[in-house]
Amino acid sequence: MGEATTGAQALLTTLADAGVEVVFANPGTSEMHFVAALEENPRVRGVLGLAEGVVTGAADGYARMTGTPGVTLLHLGPGLGNGLANLHNARRAHSPVVNVVGDHATYHKAFDAPLESDIDSVAGTLGWVRRSHSPTDVGADAAAALAAAQDAPGGVATLILPADASWGEGGVAASALPSRAPEPSSTVDPVAKVLRSGQPTALLIGGAACRGAGLRAASRIAAATGARLLAETFPARIERGAGLPNVERLGYLAEQVEHQLDGVRHVVVAGAKPPVSFFAYPGKRGDLVPEAAQLHTLASPTEDAVAALDTLADDLAPGVAPVLAEPHRPALPSGELTVQNWVEVVGALLPEHAVVVDETNTSGLLLAAATAGAPAHDVLTLTGGAIGQGLPAATGAAVAAPERPVISLQADGSAMYTISALWTQARENLNVTTVILNNRAYAILRMELQRVGATASTDPASASLFDLSAPDLDFARIAEGMGVPASTATTAEELADRFRRAVAEPGPHLIDARIPPLL
Amino acid sequence: MGEATTGAQALLTTLADAGVEVVFANPGTSEMHFVAALEENPRVRGVLGLAEGVVTGAADGYARMTGTPGVTLLHLGPGLGNGLANLHNARRAHSPVVNVVGDHATYHKAFDAPLESDIDSVAGTLGWVRRSHSPTDVGADAAAALAAAQDAPGGVATLILPADASWGEGGVAASALPSRAPEPSSTVDPVAKVLRSGQPTALLIGGAACRGAGLRAASRIAAATGARLLAETFPARIERGAGLPNVERLGYLAEQVEHQLDGVRHVVVAGAKPPVSFFAYPGKRGDLVPEAAQLHTLASPTEDAVAALDTLADDLAPGVAPVLAEPHRPALPSGELTVQNWVEVVGALLPEHAVVVDETNTSGLLLAAATAGAPAHDVLTLTGGAIGQGLPAATGAAVAAPERPVISLQADGSAMYTISALWTQARENLNVTTVILNNRAYAILRMELQRVGATASTDPASASLFDLSAPDLDFARIAEGMGVPASTATTAEELADRFRRAVAEPGPHLIDARIPPLL
Structure with a gap:
């Protein structure tokens, strides 16, 4: 190269080498060298949001659609704060999201300047956090953040980037690191036994199981065993429509869920968490697994629900086809708009x-x-x-x-x-x-x-x-x-x-x- | 009374008895009983914001103008997150602000429902935090929060209110508690000596000293001693205009501050923090007290800067009047709008x-x-x-x-x-x-x-x-x-x-x- 590389340039190169094409950004002064590096690097495009809730929500939406990290650039603690609610949603979606949060230069923090705040504690509520200490670390720290965000099932990782680590020379781009793959299920056999029992059973799928292969396997199992098939209440991404299994989602209201799970003796979760009430209500149960039912975990969110469902389908439903939705559209309605029409x-x-x-x-x-x-x-x-x-x-x-x-x-x-x-x-x-x-x-x-x-x-x-x-x-x-x-x-x-x-x-x-x- | 009192009702009564007239709110399901109590209590008015940054910034502005606590109602961790940036500004303004952050019922937290997050850690970055554990605690906890927010020089206090502490019966309203008054300055005499020395001195005022009495005392001191009078860069509230001392604010840019403090041998701060650069810049100093100057603290932000300035003025400037701005308005300009006109x-x-x-x-x-x-x-x-x-x-x-x-x-x-x-x-x-x-x-x-x-x-x-x-x-x-x-x-x-x-x-x-x- 010949030219010196700043920490910010090493960060951009690390991101680009890992396949990152977009950074959702609302930058400020402490992020200037990152911005300069971004403007100079044709491989990564900056998409500006006028508030950080837009930036973080967009990164989440991007990650859900690509399966690759949504990267944000945020301005110190207040920028992270403004983005926190949609990072909470991203965390719950298991979306791989990497936040780069600019901070004051390391030696400037002791002055308690107006924008000084405890970024580390706020970011820590979301998951993985690291603070770069020098330009030479930034590339490796970014690679670690990308890997952490992609550890199964995906999550939010925050890299705090002090201004001097960003502007200082000696930056070294790092290669992508491996991330943790989903673990295999260890409960396929006992769950198969439950599904074979003939007792009323609900199969609740979530995460990656809400897409093509998982849906089809789950539908085959349901068709073969009579299990009630449901998807988690709020999937990060679910495929549906004509030609796909039409899986009813668990209700938002506990009253709906009671109805959906009425009479079941077993609840099997695959990639979903056990059903709980969204909020607590006086005198009502929060655990929505019926009292007479047993809970079985085919795959926790960190396990490979799709593979487990596939194995189970091959075992329980050989030759059974999934039930696919027929093409059908409602007639165009007329009259005043209503919740119904x-x-x-x-x-x-x-x-x-x-x-x-x-x-x-x-x-x-x-x-x-x-x-x-x-x-x-x-x-x-x-x-x-x-x-x-x-x-x-x-x-x-x-x-x-x-x-x-x-x-x-x-x-x-x-x-x-x-x-x-x-x-x-x-x-x-x-x-x-x-x-x-x-x-x-x-x-x-x-x-x-x-x-x-x-x-x-x-x-x-x-x-x-x-x-x-x-x-x-x-x-x-x-x-x-x-x-x-x-x-x-x-x-x-x-x-x-x-x-x-x-x-x-x-x-x-x-x-x-x-x-x-x-x- | 006869009727049972919920925790939420006890909270509202405690707030109203302490003089709180307004709650800035963006509520959700976990705050419903607080909302019900608010709708029923004619002494406290709810002001709705459509996003929590509006709610918290409004509470800050309210507190700056009344000197009494600005109270917010926020919905769990994401609501606090959305409000965090303006709570950061409130913290820096030393505005008394009390956040009531609703949370899941105590027994619901173990379910890790979708809105569950670590509210305590996020709120802890702002200052005082307490979590109510039962309806009987809520009144006393609210009184403690109000007092904490008003401890000199004022700050942000957060009360986390689980839904069952809010809806449960056995609530007990609490009386207002005393808060910590500003401490007296212990450095009036040495600062008087500095100001009498005749050496070039800057007097930097902040906090409560930026209002009437403080401004007049500071102006008298400057008139009598030749000290350069400056106000902090970003005062929470400063009085100015015709009939008041016109105090120049310290610049935002370090280059401006260098000019404003050029040649001084002493910098005296009264209610302000020592001057530092807003951001760090490569190769530039962050501490803006000139290298040849000594820093003296007449009053730290927790000390009574107004009383100290008064004492100092009586000592150094007996009979000297403050320099007050004359009424003067610019002529109405014409032509295209510019930064100048x-x-x-x-x-x-x-x-x-x-x-x-x-x-x-x-x-x-x-x-x-x-x-x-x-x-x-x-x-x-x-x-x-x-x-x-x-x-x-x-x-x-x-x-x-x-x-x-x-x-x-x-x-x-x-x-x-x-x-x-x-x-x-x-x-x-x-x-x-x-x-x-x-x-x-x-x-x-x-x-x-x-x-x-x-x-x-x-x-x-x-x-x-x-x-x-x-x-x-x-x-x-x-x-x-x-x-x-x-x-x-x-x-x-x-x-x-x-x-x-x-x-x-x-x-x-x-x-x-x-x-x-x-x-």
């Missing part, structure tokens, strides 16, 4: 090969049924319950899969946490169609206020803290203000018209779909 | 008794000079460097001081982190005039790219990650989409016209002021 518009018009990002909350209860026979598509869901994930994840998914239409179905309240993701969609000309389900309420909280029995005297519909109608949010104007063409729909016909046009045109589009709240 | 519009038209929230970054370099003789006003600044603080702080300041006009001067890039604060301003009909300095760039980062010497080959103006012009942000549309009336100005005449009208009308207004970037 908007999903039919999407089901009727979902384009081929779509990626659906679903953060519809209460408005989307009927979405799965309406799209079960639509062309095969992926669905990304809100894995960690930290709302404000949909628009960023759709952004990252579109960066990852520019040839696929991304359909971002988004509740209004949740949209506002990370609304500036729209600007990144416009800037990158991403093929994302956003439908805001604008019911002018935190409708789920109205429901929850009743469910937790918080009060007899407060009418949920009148609880002022759940009301988003004063003033109404006009998402079309907000989107246009960020450079995203937008429209509004109040009837099913209008939604169909806007949706068709949005999907047909290149680049992003937002539709503000005005629907009445469920409550 | 927009500040003159504000200086010419600033209403009486205004609260100015300044997050103008590079666009506001000339603001102080243009408003030095305007009617007396308070200025709130970005204390911790975590951008996205201005719109929320203006929101909280307006809730705290509804009778005062709040002028929110806001850089474009920074505005986008917490833009939904505008919605809360509309919902609460707050008297906030926001001027967005829309230069379509992260201009400060262009400057910093040059200052850190990151690269010879990258033209700062071409660094794509600092460019916000593709697409342009149309803040008037964004504001209207959130229910805030808005206008756009491209000339000084237009800005003057819009500003006059915005200040005259009740409720919020936003002006998108298009100015060229500094770089």
Whole structure:
């Protein structure tokens, strides 16, 4: 080379050599040398987010679609803080995500300058953390971070990069390190015995088992044994639609799960965690495995659920075919938009090969049924319950899969946490169609206020803290203000018209779909 | 009473008895009983933010204006994460802020449900943390949190409230506890000797000393001794304008500070931290006390700087009056908006008794000079460097001081982190005039790219990650989409016209002021 290499340059080279093509970034002064290296390195593209929740959610969406690390660049502790909620979702999705968090120069930390804070402790709540101490370490530390993020089943790794480790010379790029593969299941035989028993059994799949091979194996097992097949409540990525097994997801509400698991004597989990209530409710059980049922783990999240299901299918269901969804679309509905009919518009018009990002909350209860026979598509869901994930994840998914239409179905309240993701969609000309389900309420909280029995005297519909109608949010104007063409729909016909046009045109589009709240 | 009291009700009563009138909130299911108690308690008002950065920044702005605790309600770890950056700013401002962070019921945590995360470690990076264990503890824990937040000089205290501690019965409201008063200075005499020496001395004030009494005492000392009087770079709240001492703030750039402190032999700090560089730069000093100068602490941030300055003034400057700014306003400028002339519009038209929230970054370099003789006003600044603080702080300041006009001067890039604060301003009909300095760039980062010497080959103006012009942000549309009336100005005449009208009308207004970037 001849020229000296900075720590930042070594970091970029290490990332690029490992196959990283995109860094989602919201940089500041302490990250300047990384930015300079990024601007100079044609192999890695910087995608700017105007807030760190967009950056981290996009990295998660990107990782879910590519299976490779989503890399972020964040500005000290406050940047990490702003990105923390969507990193929580990424952690729950087992998405491989590597954060590069810039920090003050090592010798500057003692001054307790205004931006000084305890980055290490905050990052430590997410998983693997390392702090580089000199330019010579940065390449190796980055390789270690990439490997840690990809250790099965995938997770969040944070590399803290002091400014002097970034700008100093003596940087050495490092080669990719191996990461930990999923372990083989050790319980195939006992689970086979359970499934052969003929006793009522639920098979709950999650993680990688929610995609093609895992779905087909699980469907064969269910067909052969009569087991009820379910997918985890909030999969990171699930494949579905015509030609794929249609697997019902475990309900969000404990009451739904009770119904789904009613009467089973065995619950087998494969790549999923045992079913638990999302929240606790006074006087209700949190463990949703029925009291009369036994729990069996075919594969924990760190084990290879797909291989285990394959082995089990070959054993229990030789010659049995999976049950595949037939192509079927609902008829286009008409009239005022409702929670019932908007999903039919999407089901009727979902384009081929779509990626659906679903953060519809209460408005989307009927979405799965309406799209079960639509062309095969992926669905990304809100894995960690930290709302404000949909628009960023759709952004990252579109960066990852520019040839696929991304359909971002988004509740209004949740949209506002990370609304500036729209600007990144416009800037990158991403093929994302956003439908805001604008019911002018935190409708789920109205429901929850009743469910937790918080009060007899407060009418949920009148609880002022759940009301988003004063003033109404006009998402079309907000989107246009960020450079995203937008429209509004109040009837099913209008939604169909806007949706068709949005999907047909290149680049992003937002539709503000005005629907009445469920409550 | 007769009726059973829940932990949540005891918490609300404890807050109300201590004088808390407002809770800034973004609640979720685990906070439902707190919400129910809030809806039922007429003494405490809930103010909704659509993202937690708005909630925490508003609590900070409220605390700065009232001197009493700004209280937040946040939803588990992700809610705290989203609010972390503005809590960082609150910590640096020494604002008394109490976070109530809801968590899963105690017995639910073992299930590792989707929203489970390590709240305690994240909150611990901010200061005082306590986790309530039962309904009977909640009142006393809340009283302890309020006291901790108000321990001199003020800080962030976090109470983690498990859902079952909130909903359970047996709650007991607690009386307010005393908090730690500022300690008296022990160095008045030696500092008096320094100031009498006749050697060139800088007096750097901060914290409470940036308001009336402290400013006047410091001005008298400077007038009597010839000391250079400076205020800290980013005061939480500084009073200025006609009839008050006009105290120059220490520069943001180390180069400015070198100039301001050039030739001094002594630097005396009173309520301020010793001057340090905001960031480290290769080959430059971080400690900005000149090498030939000695540092003296009249009052650390936990000591009573105002009393120490008063004593010192009585000693050194008996009969000497403070130097007060004369009323003076710049003439109204004309022509295209520039970094130079927009500040003159504000200086010419600033209403009486205004609260100015300044997050103008590079666009506001000339603001102080243009408003030095305007009617007396308070200025709130970005204390911790975590951008996205201005719109929320203006929101909280307006809730705290509804009778005062709040002028929110806001850089474009920074505005986008917490833009939904505008919605809360509309919902609460707050008297906030926001001027967005829309230069379509992260201009400060262009400057910093040059200052850190990151690269010879990258033209700062071409660094794509600092460019916000593709697409342009149309803040008037964004504001209207959130229910805030808005206008756009491209000339000084237009800005003057819009500003006059915005200040005259009740409720919020936003002006998108298009100015060229500094770089």
